[in-house]
Amino acid sequence: MASKKYHHGDLKNALIQAGIKILAKEGVGGLSLRKVAKKAGVSHSAPYAHFPDKQSLIAAISTEGFKQLYAELDAAVSPYANDPRRQLEAGAWAYVQFAMNNTDTFNIMFSGVLEKEKDYPAFVESSRKTFERVVDVVRACQDAGVLRPAPAELLAVSVWGQLHGIVSLALEGQISHVVLDRFSVREIVFSALNQMVLGNPLS
Amino acid sequence: MASKKYHHGDLKNALIQAGIKILAKEGVGGLSLRKVAKKAGVSHSAPYAHFPDKQSLIAAISTEGFKQLYAELDAAVSPYANDPRRQLEAGAWAYVQFAMNNTDTFNIMFSGVLEKEKDYPAFVESSRKTFERVVDVVRACQDAGVLRPAPAELLAVSVWGQLHGIVSLALEGQISHVVLDRFSVREIVFSALNQMVLGNPLS
DNA sequence: ACCTGAACACCGTTCAAGT
């Protein structure tokens, strides 16, 4: 399988990695197929041997993003297998940190940059898998009486949506300075999360 | 002030309106300054007499979006001046509907398309004003014992974030079909919202 | 199968010039 090659033998992957780097450095607006090709050391039309169009490259980068998000989520949650409450908090914070540390990847994953996401099975699968991990944690919390009884998937959408919304607004600079002057993003997130937890003095 | 003009006398506004239409018809990816100029019936460089660059046009369209959102929010909420609980629900649903009926405007308002939002005072002001309206409703709910005591702005971020997150995930096609097969977006939103309300049997 | 280079239709932005 590995033999003589034109350039590296795995240009497809090299293009994805180049794309991720450009995205991190120049943002969504700076991501062009031609730059990606140049960074990978090939001509501007070489990517078309591996991706039918720019959207497909974006789908591949997004898929990579979901895999990384899954890994970070899982790593944050796993240590607390018998403490669902801490799983919830650790997972939530891992999600928020991923978003804040990989703003532009987070953006192409969730902000309509990818136009027909349903056309990319790997993307759909990687995002589905991530959601399932959230559902797992939610279910464990329900079993432990930490979260209210309800269809676990529905509650998971609510929890995920809460985190996603807050961090999206934060990244977009939409959170009022009246709030940011007094609370860190961490405090905002945990305040919202605690509100969902049963047995909370305020709930 | 109104006198003879080259084209309409208010090209600036005509460009914004043309932009909104193109956005609605072709999405963020289809929005170009040259198309906007063409639609307004001027040369491709005419817009530069009114906007320093494309980002400024986007800022103006986003500002327009916030004004519309504010108006719809206010119209939905005002009828229930003495029923904070219904204000909260009506306002929430108005927000979600705005997002779903104006997907692409919503996108440029909130999805990182506008890169240095802080540089556009009109944008910042229109978004601040909208947030203030949310805070008003939250405060009324707190006074009526519908929402828990907490700094109103903090709680408003939580409520807004919850709605924003759910509708963003929904627009992005990220809500599992396991959920969507059983619940409408309206049910998902209200389920999450009710969870925040005091005196709820489930809270 | 994998890659190159020329070509095409589009961009955003600048600038000299016209009214």
Place this chain on the structure above:
DNA sequence: ACCTGAACACCGTTCAAGT
């Protein structure tokens, strides 16, 4: 002040051609 047209450096995408 407001607008035009040519020009420049970039895009995404296609295609004939090379290995």
